[in-house]
Amino acid sequence: MPKTLPPEFDPEWYSASYSDVSLSGLDPREHYRRFGRVLGRPPCGPPETKRQASPSSSKADKKLQPSSSAPVEAAPVGALPSPKLKKSAPPIIDRPQGLERSTVIAAVAAPKKASSNDGTFDLDDLAAAGGEPTQQVRDSYRRLLNLPGDRVGRTDQPTTCGSWAFRTGGTRIENASMVDGARLRLMLAGAERGNGVSLRAYQAQPSSPANLLMMGQGVQLPSEGPVLHDFELVHPLMPVLLELEGVEGFNSALALLPFPSLLPGGLHNAELKALQVEPSPMDDFWERSEVLLRETVGGKGWPERWVSCIATVGQEQGSKEEPGLAEVREWLLAVFGLDWHQSDDGASGGRGLILPRNSIPTIGALASRHLSENENAYLQGPYLVAEPADNRPKWSITLVADQAGDAAAPRVSGVLPETALRPARTPLAITLRPVPNSSHAAPPEQAAVVVEDALAILVDATTAAATARLLAAIKDVVPNVTEILIRAPDGLEGLQPALAAAPQGVQPRSVSYNASLREIAKDIRADTLLTLSDRVVLRDGAALCAVLEMLKRRDTAASASCALLAEKIVKKDVVLQPASGGLFPTGVSLVRGPSLTFGEPDVLQALPDLEYQVAANTLLFTAWRRAALADLQNVPGTRSSISEDVRLGLELLRSGYTNWCTTRVTARLSGPYAPRDEIDPVGPGFMAVPRWEDVLGKVTLVRELF
Incomplete structure (x- = not known):
């Protein structure tokens, strides 16, 4: 870039003529060097106007200018003066001289006559000059929708999306999305693409997939520069055909989007997000589309598709289903030949995909011919959660085998009894669920629920005042407490006044701050040990009753807890925010040595109204089976407040035990809480890598998709 300015450059005229100069904050000389020269702006005004345009012209100069020879009519008395009209300023960003608009600005494509009187197009009319590549795309469309054709049954012809023209060069689709369920938005690259290129899109109704409708008028692409264009959808799920015509240098091109709902904004975008492996979302979309297309169409010698029917359970009779599910039913019948019905028990003939309410099947589950290693297995699989308003992906959830009968988990049945449970290879469903508010108003005061169980309670004490409040609550809520143990860094020193609040007849005693729960469990008489932080607000025993019942109901359960809410001050009001709902595996790394990390996601969003298995429960509010703790091997190492719960879990x-948590009830913590996220509290060498798979198969897996 030249550093010198033209000798005639007039900074005052340049700044006054182009308003973007002052907006940029640059010196007029620097602005001209960097931008003005590139945009083809003149360095100064014409000689005859330069003096008038310059802001430095004095008032005296203006007085010397000749006045108009026309008489000036006096304004009526009391009339307002006429406003002075200013000349329109030049645009902030102007075009270089001689710029041809058609080279950089898209236009409406030339009309294309429909092949039928009803305004529909025949498949063979699209990109007719494209030769064999476009013919392969037409054949793939026919196979996908079970349409007749001379080459449909030939095994020597590939099934393909034909995306080559839209993945390279000036017609590369850089980004694509579904907008409001009504438009397909494409953004094309800015490279050169030649003159006269037209892009059109076609789609059919599920009831008549052979009769293609043009999605709007199409667009004539400029010879260079990026293009952003919206095509009007005929149906939010049916396959889309993209047609390029009039391309200089190569023949017409045709591409198939077999499952456009995988795009952002589409019903199945959570599926693409959960399985994304490519750095570019569009490359991932094309690769996933090719795989799903081939598996859906199949070929000679391929097994039948796994899912043969679909049923929904948990949907109340007459209840309103989420918008768009009726269109899913039409699409299922047109593409996969599947009927979707409602069932009280999920029973159906063949291998039925049983869905929770307000859920849709994933394309991967519908297309798959190998959902499991065992061809005769009763399957349970992961599911995804998306927001119904904009289909935004939120969570990927994998429940363990013990929860296969849970209403939240999709499953495939109909071959063997439920005892032959096997994990599915791919997510089975997408649940459309509004995400609840992360802040919760403090609940109103209620009558305390009394816990009748005999318990030993371990209190982690931090302050005398908090310990006194907790002991007073224990006296009201847990009348059958057998013993109270206090664990504090300094023992009972400074806590003596608080101990007076303990239940009558129970003398709290101190345990070593470094004592493990295994050691403490061997020294108590009750069958259940309850660990409580003095931050727990134990006003009502309802949550504790639910936790204890969950522990007693499952023989293999070693611990049980519930979701915790912590206090936060927002505009002088106390609101409750998610704190902990158990610890989950969050990542595996082998970069700097084996590392298995854990975290505390927002379970009230991910797992609402559910009982689920976790890697570990926090010690803040958990009931423990004494026998399970006492049977543990002695684990060497120094106690750590960060790692104790994970190591124990x-x-x-x-x-051989399990750890359970629930979001059906919640408990409250005083003060704020920072959930742990992607930390490795276990430390190297605590658990051998071959054991990781065993752990991951016994706990709920929760992953954020946003």
């Missing part, structure tokens, strides 16, 4: 899993 993994040891229980390794011993």
